[in-house]
Amino acid sequence: MSADSQREEKARQLRQQAEELELRAQRADDPEEHRRLIEEAVRIRAKCQETGGPESATMDPM
Numbered sequence: 001m002s003a004d005s006q007r008e009e010k011a012r013q014l015r016q017q018a019e020e021l022e023l024r025a026q027r028a029d030d031p032e033e034h035r036r037l038i039e040e041a042v043r044i045r046a047k048c049q050e051t052g053g054p055e056s057a058t059m060d061p062m
Contacts, residue, residue, distance in 0.1 A: 014048035
């Protein structure tokens with residue numbers, strides 16, 4: 001596996017993880033839990049951007 005494909009795979013995994021956190025945040029009953037999950041998703045999106053470049057961290061508006 002090339003370095004580019006490894007980086008793309010890592011970015012894909014990070015995007016998926018962030019999306020899962022965002023979905024959990026939407027369903028959270030506790031406002032504090034919602035905030036925590038969103039903050040974690042934003043942190044992961046930033047890491048995704050570092051890993052795969054700006055186009056890899058696209059985020060659908062909630």
